[in-house]
Amino acid sequence: MTEVAQQVGVSPITVSRALNKPEKVSEALREAILKAVEETGYVPDFAARALASRHSNLVGVLTSLLGSAIFPPVMRGLEDRARDSGIRLQYANTRYDPKEEIYQLKQFYGQNPTGILIGGVQMDPGVMDMLSRAPCPVVQFIDITMPPVDMAIGINNAAAATTATQHLLSQGYRRIGFAAARLDIPVRMRLSGFQHTLQDAGIFDPNLIFLTGGDTVIPAASRVLDGLFAAAPDLDAIFCATDEMATGLLFECQRRGISVPDQMGLCGFTGLEFSGYTVPALTTVQTPLYDLGFKGLDMVLRTRAGRPTPKILDLGFQLITRDTTRRTGG
Amino acid sequence: MTEVAQQVGVSPITVSRALNKPEKVSEALREAILKAVEETGYVPDFAARALASRHSNLVGVLTSLLGSAIFPPVMRGLEDRARDSGIRLQYANTRYDPKEEIYQLKQFYGQNPTGILIGGVQMDPGVMDMLSRAPCPVVQFIDITMPPVDMAIGINNAAAATTATQHLLSQGYRRIGFAAARLDIPVRMRLSGFQHTLQDAGIFDPNLIFLTGGDTVIPAASRVLDGLFAAAPDLDAIFCATDEMATGLLFECQRRGISVPDQMGLCGFTGLEFSGYTVPALTTVQTPLYDLGFKGLDMVLRTRAGRPTPKILDLGFQLITRDTTRRTGG
DNA sequence: TTGTAAGCGTTATCAG
């Protein structure tokens, strides 16, 4: 920066101003400075900037879903909102591990973050404690019926699961299983909606819940079918906690010659891009993933700007009935 | 940090040492300091640390594939290599836009990065120029036959495509199309291998190349089939630049009642987790994605440590023949 | 093994 300043014949602070508060520098000087910046290939040092100004314009996004097909639309929303706001986005993968969450939170806290967006994995006390100490606004991607540490955005998972389960019942399915990779918070809420709906109908069977564990969803589909059929040979439908699970099960049914939707109904969750394109097309609960990113970051930026912001934002959901639950018989 | 130092009754520099070079501090003091760190909830300021020490332990990962199904295994490799190395990983999405690449590179350069890993999108001169000025080791995820700015890791895409195309020919397919979202570098090399193989066989038709453009691959499958069939009503196979494209085309063939593999052969590329589970299972070229991440970061860390490192690392590939090219007739 | 002094590159504050 000193080099740029010397080249133009001004003091470093003027260069700083030309870059950060252009309106405070005369136009002629500003142009000369920007030209010199180009020529010298000057790149500002963010560490020094953050140290001196005490803010980093860095927003951290922590999630276990960074490597999942759910995340790309969220990312598009985040990035569209970040564009032209001066905010830098930094993603970190927490891999369903509270230790990793705490470690990554420390990494962010050490950078004077402007905001933290975190996918609610589980209510680990260490993580909650850490979050409550955050030096910045925190938005949790989580079920909106949970009390957030600071702010929350998401949907009412139990209500969505209830809607989906009622749809399965309305199509005549009666022996309905539940399949998920793991019981993170949103999935737990989905299970709860599923369970209550079936209990109300008098047909809930706790043996028909299958968790695969592990990272890979689609290859686990075979184990899911084995497990559920062992518990109920007359199984006729599966409510899946994610579209990936539903897709894997669809493939596995095809492989075994089980006809979908007649012998087996399948319902997914969080409509992924491809779920409308499988054959048969997947019934699913669509959630506004793009908005999750866009509006989630918006909550942080509004808070920072001191503008009024709801603490909890319900994005709503939509059941999309397609072919995997459309019984021709009844 | 001063607070921690006062609580223990030492100078700040001793706290710094206890944290960064524990072996240089007596054990008693070290324990007392670590305890005080816990109690006070002290989190080091990375900006100050980077400013003073002139290194950030930050490795930037730039890619257009951050939101793609290809990336999760790469990410696992990166994170496994980063674990316990003190390295922080930061991902940025470049969205196939050279402007975005340059912007993100600037963001990283401003942080004294320890290394940059970048997915080679296209040889944009501005990006290349920027990369050649990098203040750290740079590893390009790219075709290994391209000269890298610094280091490169990947496969020989043309050779892999040649192998796959020869397989299609050996199965008796003759009117073979090529489908891709866009011609980034690796895909261009695949096209080149595809083209040369068909030219050698005397059956290359330049009209049978279809690019969808855009972000969404699977929904575009219908347009691909329309376009290719318009060019060649007797089309009998499609070599797809990615598994996602192949999966979309498989669904679309099923929808149209085109039997795969008999009426239409389909071959994908970069074996994703799910490609072995579609029905029929997808023939594809498997590439070692986990290693791409693990060994890519390893190249950076070896370079930093002054250990000998190849400039170009060929990870190899493997053709996996499955059902979408296994003609029962011939 | 521990402490002192100086400085990393930038911006806040206050003066001109």
Added chain:
DNA sequence: CTGATAACGCTTACAA
């Protein structure tokens, strides 16, 4: 509108 000065929180270099 521009500049001088001090400070941000930490680490390097050197000294005790």
